[in-house]
Amino acid sequence: MTPETFGLIKLLRYDAYTTYDKICNELKIDRKRTKDLLKYLSNLQYEIEEHPSLGVRIISSPDLLLPEFVCSGLHTRLFGKKIHYYKKIGSTNDVALKLSDEEGILVITEFQSKGRGRFGRKWVSTESTAILASLILNHKLKVEGLQKITLLCALSINEVMRKVGLSSLIKWPNDIVVGGRKICGILTEANSRCVVCGFGVNVNQSEFPSELTDEATSIRIETQREHSRIIILQQILEQFENNYFEFLQSGFHHFLEKIKDYSFSLGKRVSVHTGKKVLKGEVLDFDERGRLVLRKDGGGIRKIFATSMVSIQNQSIAQHSDRKGGTNP
Numbered sequence: 001m002t003p004e005t006f007g008l009i010k011l012l013r014y015d016a017y018t019t020y021d022k023i024c025n026e027l028k029i030d031r032k033r034t035k036d037l038l039k040y041l042s043n044l045q046y047e048i049e050e051h052p053s054l055g056v057r058i059i060s061s062p063d064l065l066l067p068e069f070v071c072s073g074l075h076t077r078l079f080g081k082k083i084h085y086y087k088k089i090g091s092t093n094d095v096a097l098k099l100s101d102e103e104g105i106l107v108i109t110e111f112q113s114k115g116r117g118r119f120g121r122k123w124v125s126t127e128s129t130a131i132l133a134s135l136i137l138n139h140k141l142k143v144e145g146l147q148k149i150t151l152l153c154a155l156s157i158n159e160v161m162r163k164v165g166l167s168s169l170i171k172w173p174n175d176i177v178v179g180g181r182k183i184c185g186i187l188t189e190a191n192s193r194c195v196v197c198g199f200g201v202n203v204n205q206s207e208f209p210s211e212l213t214d215e216a217t218s219i220r221i222e223t224q225r226e227h228s229r230i231i232i233l234q235q236i237l238e239q240f241e242n243n244y245f246e247f248l249q250s251g252f253h254h255f256l257e258k259i260k261d262y263s264f265s266l267g268k269r270v271s272v273h274t275g276k277k278v279l280k281g282e283v284l285d286f287d288e289r290g291r292l293v294l295r296k297d298g299g300g301i302r303k304i305f306a307t308s309m310v311s312i313q314n315q316s317i318a319q320h321s322d323r324k325g326g327t328n329p
């Protein structure tokens, strides 16, 4: 979106007409250009009423994650200071991994045709209802372990969900659930140039396909009202950045207690699929590397990396993504 278009949006009001003269004068454009910009806004799903003498006013506007809106009023130093916005792409993670190594860049989209989750699962979402975003972080974090970044992101998003009024919990290693249903999934990946932390948050879906209704939920479903994706994204970026800087300064162990306080998995019986073996036991703890500490049935402790598939026993599955084989991931 050009500064002119953004300027026009700022001039338009719901409760009064803005005259063509005012638009032309303030934006220093002619009538023809004004008409072109209004047409562009209509294509972006703005509903605009035009009156031959009074001018124009907005009837309704879409909740699009346009960079100008996300950046305006965003209180961060690094995260989201540069945004790459796409109306539709394959996967924000794929784009971010190819894009740049500049820390803090955010890739966002209204719709993903190839959204991905862990273990090659699909991540599906209807257009302009979810937050689908990937944040570029420093490649040196790989040394720290991607698991810590995933949990840090989960903790940050969980804190925002709590502010919205939800009793959300972190399901190790990468989900946030409400009442056992998934409201957010996180996928952290890396290449030689950067670490990419991708998150999908279900915000304004009013329903899910029947095969997902037991597994997925949204902020709208839980609170019975629509929410501004822009405001929620801004809060996520601010919270995540605060936690991230604290993590760089003080380390990960500092966050462990909070992660445990909000854990859905702690104390639960789980099955852990590690390659060919299936281990059963109880979730005892999480360690300073973000690993799950399992008390094995029959005795012994085992530390589990996020590369293993962990399923909570006697629990309906809270997954938003399609499962490719495997049971109860």
Ligand code: BTN
Pocket: 090, 091, 092, 093, 094, 112, 114, 115, 116, 117, 118, 119, 121, 123, 131, 132, 133, 134, 174, 184, 185, 186, 187, 198, 199, 200, 320, 321
């Ligand atoms: C999972 O449930 O296993 C993680 C899902 C992560 C989905 C997000 S949506 C934005 C980003 N782009 C992707 O393709 N995946 C992540």
